[in-house]
Amino acid sequence: MAKVRSPNRDKALDTWLEHKGKISNRELASLLGEKEKTISNWKCRDQWNVVLQTGKRSTTNKSESKGGAPKGNKNAKGNRGGAAPTRNTNAVSHGFFKRIFPDDEETLHIVKEIETKSPLDLLWENIVIQYTAIIRAQKIMFVQNQQDETRVLKKQKQGDDLWEEEWEYQHSWDKQANFLQAQARALSTLTSMIKQYEEMCRQGWANEEQQLRIQKLKTEVNKLNEESNPDPVIFKDDLHE
Template identity: 40%
Template sequence: MPRAPNEKAETAKQMYLEGQKMVDIAAALDIPEGTIRSWKNRYKWNATLQKDNRNVAKKCGAPVGNKNAAGGPPGNKKAEKFGFFSKYLPPETKEIFDAVQDADPIDLLWHQIQIQYAAIVRAQRIMYVEDQEDSTKVTSMESAGSEAYMVQMAWDKQASFLQAQSRAMKTLQGLFKQYDELLKSDLATEEQKARIDRLRAEIAKVEAENKERAGGEQPGDDGFLEALNGSAVEDWADED
């Protein structure tokens, strides 16, 4: 019984006959270049290529209406996928690129919202200023047995925190608006529409719990959760 043809070898041969370099073929198929070279010699790809070239040379021109020279159909990404990105993108980046190639734009934007929201919440812990005595002393230079220090006072840290938080909130609010616009499309699913409402409900719940624990506005909160909910964006924007 004859062996089944190697699908990757057939794909590699087709790419080679289309004029792609072996290094690009190896990167696209995630196969060592030496394997590609071995296939080329074993299966005599050059003989096939020379035969095709002779057949082309015998032709006196394409018949009327022939569209072989017109290139691929609009939107064809073959050269881009196997050529440019295989050559210049790092392997890890290309793997991510391939994974999101067919992803829904609405889902991609939702992931951006989640990442931005998580970064803002995490910053609350990292940049939190406890009180006006909360200063930070950092060694800025050491030489010949002496040290120089830089001291960040509470008001400096709080001012930096507010500016960074304000910029982050503007970015998040912009993502919210883009997401709302995409939801107007007929292609948006009910799940995609419900996500944003669930996030806003979660924000409101956390805000209520924080105020209940603190007996009012939580120290260091500065209307953060209200701004996330879209009701205090103007107040945050005025702080820049």
């Protein structure tokens, strides 16, 4: 059975448009008796910001309210019902991803996940991945002291009467310099993604919980930068909040 579209979904958009986007998700949820998270999901899926800018509403999911396909639709003609055949290309939009990605269950699962996520969710996941990589690098690239030298065997050669070996030496100051450069680039990328996330929050993409988690991460990033940079503050606006 098709999921029935909630009448509050359209009411929420109408109310939000009446306020020209100046009403919070929490206020809308209270007015309509819905959860704040539900309002946030509707806002992302129905692209309220696009509707506000263009005046055109998305036709996505309109058939939900009728409990089936639009009148005159022949897509299901001759279909006996039941689940789609195994490996059905419908699992991937227009078969596009299936043509360019490996044909395995894990890849198809990732594609299906992407289709249900909002742009804000996708951005947050990339922020988490980037931040995790930076934290892991603290241990992987750690330089203990000035005597922390690494010797790597590059080449071995055996002659008639001798054995040759070529070694590469990585001194502590070289390793530390490489680490600082890599960390600076990674932090710059992370900072850019966080600022993009905040801009989407200001445009109404995020609920209160999503806004709080980015503020918490900004604090963590500033602390991380304090440990390796004499001029520690990345997000200077935090000082005035």
